[in-house]
Amino acid sequence: MTIGIIFISVIFMLIGMSVQSQLKSKFKEYSQSPTSSHLSGQEIAKKMLNDNGIYDVQITSVEGSLTDHYNPLNKTVNLSREVYEGRNVAAAAVAAHECGHAVQHATAYSMLMLRSKLVPAVQISSTLSQWVIMAGIGFMGFGGGNSTVLLIGIVLFAITTLFSLVTLPVEFDASARALKWLTHANITNAPEQEKAKDALKWAALTYVVAALASIAMLVQYILIYVGRDRD
8 A cells, every 4th residue: 555655646746747837837928928908916916906895905025936825814915026016917817816815805705714724723734644644554564553543644634635625616716706807807808818717727726636636645544544454
């Protein structure tokens, strides 16, 4: 089974790298496509927030590439410099997507609220689960077959898997809100809208791959537990 874990890890690592590479390629491509509105990412973010009656969220510029995110703790939409200053389809899509999370927060979107509640548990489980699972497998091999420690590790890992699954509707919904608003606010025309949709699709795929990888690993751990427990 440990061979299966290594195999799955390598497969999903390669898939993840491929998706990330495609995402960067799409972002670079659509960064060369100016929007008809000629608004910067910062201006787009401000307009989307205001159009949704949100005036208590700050828009900031952060270092790095594809480091854009919304922080619900301090209510900030954090945009990478190329998005913050960019006047192109990629910048518009990313800025609107992150504001989509701010709208989710303002409207108490159920899946975002659930995701936020899971954060403290995930911070603990993501740090400990792999170590506990490794210890559990070791104890079963050298400690007379006791599988309790492995079970604890599986439960911890299951929390991170649940977090990955809950993240999916949060991301899909934020993109849907972004694309709908971009059209409604006349930020992007029809051809630009298709490019924005494509960019956000690849961004969403990174979360899909992460969730599938987590599910596959969880299944492998459970199979180890069930198999060794029977022995």
